[in-house]
Amino acid sequence: MLKQVEATILLIGFPNAGKSTFFNILTGGTRKVSNYSGVTVDVGHGDIESNKNEGLQLKLIDLPGVYNLIPTSYDEAVTVQSLLDLNDYHQADKVVVLLDYQRLEASLSLGLAVRDVVGDENLVFVINKDDESEINAEMREEIKQRTGVQTLSTSALQNNGKVLDDFLRTLSYANKIDLKNKLPMTEESVKYFRKTPELDRISLKSDTEISSTINWYHDKSRDVLEKVIAPKNTKAKITEKIDRFVLNPFFGGAIFLSIFYMIFHALYTWAGPVMELVETAIGGVGELLTGIMPEGLLQSLIVDGVIGGVGGVLVFLPQIMFLFFLLSLLEQSGYIARAAVVTDKLMGYFGLNGKAFLPYMSGFACAIPGIMAARTLSNPRERVATIMTIPLITCSARLPVYILLIGTFVPKQTVLGIFDSQALSFFFLYFLGSAAALVIAKVLRLSFFKGESGNFIIDLPLYQRPSLKAAFMQAWRKGKAFLKKAGTIILALSIVIWVLSTFPKANPDLLVGKTEAQVASISLEQSMLGTMGRTVEPVIKPIGMDWKMGVGLLVSFGARELFVSAMGTLYALGDVDEESESLRQRLINEKDPVTGKPVYSLAVAWSLLIFFVFALQCTGTMGVLRKELGSWKVPLIMFTYMGTLGYLGSWIVYTYLS
Amino acid sequence: MNLLELKVGEPRLIKDFSQNQSVYFKLLSLGILPGDEIEIMGKAPFGGPISIKHGSQTFLALRRSEAKQIEVES
Incomplete structure (x- = not known):
């Protein structure tokens, strides 16, 4: 019998540093991961899979990404709250700050700020995205010497969760974390907490003091990394080339529209044949059962009730899976953040922030994650106006209704030479929902939720080749649900x-x-x-x-x-x-x-x-x-x-x- | 001169930020400090946001009104 010792690890890091990816690799969890900032907006708990072979039972807590410990939106406050709660619940033994190798200096400054709150013995740095193992033992030792924090470098892309898993098991989990210092906070940032933090945990500072604190951490971080080499910039070069087209003043908008039209066109026409197969199969089962079951109430219940009802909906399984497959490919590529740039001006015209494009985008899958993703909007009025209009975005639950009615009643013909009338009707409904969302948002922003727009300063992640496996997994999970x-x-x-x-x-x-x-x-x-x-x-x-x-x-x-x-x-x-x-x-x-x-x-x-x-x-x-x-x-x-x-x-x- | 006055593809060093705290704060958080090299990659049409490269590896986008608040060496 293995001895049961439990330890809990908090995962903190920059947005899009790969926290949820590691969380999923280690726990077998299914947190949504993508290639843009602000995908995770809530706390996720999970047991590490290798627990079944070991005495030490490790638990992971995945948190929304933060740039520093002074929240500027609701999702960031969730993470800082978890740190503030450490003294009350004594729930964590270690904090892992996940550093992003592509922006090592900035993410290390967050790491240093966390160190000053939890202490170096309770902290571990894990450098992610070291895809070509460029960081050697000497550099890691250098970071440890200068910060007092144990450091590991790895790559979630190479899927080597084993390295991190083994590493986490070698750590000592002797004492629970107590906060060593108060967290500096501005009056503005305190507003984003669900419950106001207790004053013995935080110290209120002026904006100027906070800015110089952040600046200080960055300078410090720059010193620490003096001898650590920057990653090769092949990926950055590719990103630059792609962005020259995607963010081009002339092509940008056209590329944006074609990508989305292609998705809905593909969804409508490519998944069609598969859907007909499923339809025929279900019809066949109904016919078979009608043949072998004696006529009566039971036959009617099974054939008309169950097969008619459940079968009628099952037909749309291929479309649902195909939609999530395509959305996953798009999200993984890194394009979504560019789409927010292309649409910011338009969104601004309707009183919304370009950042609201990301929650809207989630709304195409389902309004629920979309509404939660609106936590990343820092301006409360913009946030409510966004939330109030997200359910107008065409979600995947409307898909069966649209396909059933369009496929049955809109006559199939070619419009303007290249468009299919049914696919076009389908695209029109998606367009109508989105347009209505924008117009209503404008009305709200002119009446009940007047006011300035929050800032629009957004990370553009490096492009990456979308993983087909991850897209299949996403489609499979949604299909199962x-x-x-x-x-x-x-x-x-x-x-x-x-x-x-x-x-x-x-x-x-x-x-x-x-x-x-x-x-x-x-x-x-x-x-x-x-x-x-x-x-x-x-x-x-x-x-x-x-x-x-x-x-x-x-x-x-x-x-x-x-x-x-x-x-x-x-x-x-x-x-x-x-x-x-x-x-x-x-x-x-x-x-x-x-x-x-x-x-x-x-x-x-x-x-x-x-x-x-x-x-x-x-x-x-x-x-x-x-x-x-x-x-x-x-x-x-x-x-x-x-x-x-x-x-x-x-x-x-x-x-x-x- | 400010960042918005730069042409696409002309790298410059950041001199200073304006006093708008929320913008300054956000840029600092992203690790953009005075003395860093910055370059405009593209400008969205109709007065939309501009995309920039910071150093040689990181990319971000901001509105023109925000870009105006970044002073660069001329």
């Missing part, structure tokens, strides 16, 4: 919808002498869900929707994908045509029982699409908004304004098109 959602909440809801739309059974007298299709339609209308749908129908009639779509909209307020699964179950139940297996065919075939005309038209499809562009249909987002903003007031305002926009937008589009 999507499957989990399908297997739990979507499955449960599909069963609930099936039950509600099957019972109570229709009065048999009504069904005498009716055709099979009429029986199915009357049974649905007489069910509990039918009654509910009929109640909301007057509200949605002006925007061209019938009660079935109303039910879909109602459930979509839980999560947007639920719309597709609800439609899947409802139309599978109403469908008696043996030929149609996919939800898309069923939507086309759906006829009004009274007039016999198709229920869906281009106008109805666009009305639905526009509603999904604007409405805030996501309980998860509401929860995070409450947490980040501290009250329900703003989230409820957002829910109302987005819902109103959705309804009005749908009404305009429906009226215009029909």
